[in-house]
Amino acid sequence: MAIRQKCDKKRKALLNATLNLVNNNGFHDAPMSKIAKIAEVSPATIYIYFENKQDLINQLYLEIKASFSEHAFKNYDENEAIKDSFQLIWYNIAHYKLNEVEEASFLSQCDNTPMIDDESRQQGLKHLQPLLDLWERGQQKGVIKLISPYLLYAYTIYPLAFLTSMQQKDSFQLTEKNLNEAFQAAWDSIKI
Template sequence: MAKLQKSIDKRNRLIKATIQLVNNNGFHATPMSKIAKMANVSPATIYLYFKNKQDLVNQTYIEVKAKYTAYAFETYKNDMPIEAGFKLIWYRIADFKLKECENAMFLAQCDNTPMIDEASRKEGIKHLQPLLDLWARGKKEGIIKPLSDYLLYAYAINPLSFLMITQKRGDFQLDETHLEEAYQSAWGSIKVCK
């Protein structure tokens, strides 16, 4: 049992080191040797858990995406009214991005790079299924604009990454009023105007 825990700990240290180094240096300036050094393991140890750097980054992405979406949908119920469900999910995503800044920054980097392979991207999108289902229901009921899910995500969710990064840099401090204004802007950008 202790050996298994040591193995899990090493793998977790490799994931954490990958996130920190990618956030600070980018994908291409994050060699396996630096990841191993930061994780305090030998470079050969990485290959016990991952096939190569691509596999390490893809698996890190999928794990972080799963953690992000588990948090976002933890209190969401599929039968909630559209606006109430979206508001709950949106605020949970905002909370995650502000509390789990390192993980959220890693996901933002992954969303803007070709480094993540297509299979991993599709796996990541599957984790968003409750939000996609909510939007599909909202479109069917005439509450959500009949736009591509990519456009809905770009207008309603992606601005949170921008706000998180500006807060992390110290350029802007999100308070409750700003969050509510951001939510109203997000909702206003995807709801059908009546």
């Protein structure tokens, strides 16, 4: 049991070191040697847990995506009204991005760069399935515009990354009023 915990501790340290380096230096300036140094393990130890750097990045992405999904769909009930369900998910995502800044920043980088392989990206998309299902149900009921889920995401969820980024730079404050206005703008952009 103690050996297993030690292994999990090293693996977690490697993931945390990678998260930190990628967020601060970018994917290409996060060599395995730096990751090992920050995690306080030998470089060879990385290969006990991960095949290579790509595998390490992919696994980090999938773990963070799972955590994101857990937050996004907390208390979600697919039997609620479309707008109410979407509002719950939207605010859950907003709070995740505001409170889990490192993880949210990493996911934004993953969305905007080719550092995640296609297979992992497809696995990551599965974590959003309840939202995609909600939008499809909303479209079938004539509540949500009949447009691509990519457009729905672009107009509703993606702006949260911009707003939280502006807050981190002290350019904009996401007050409760601003969050409410942002949600209303998101909903107005997709409702019929």
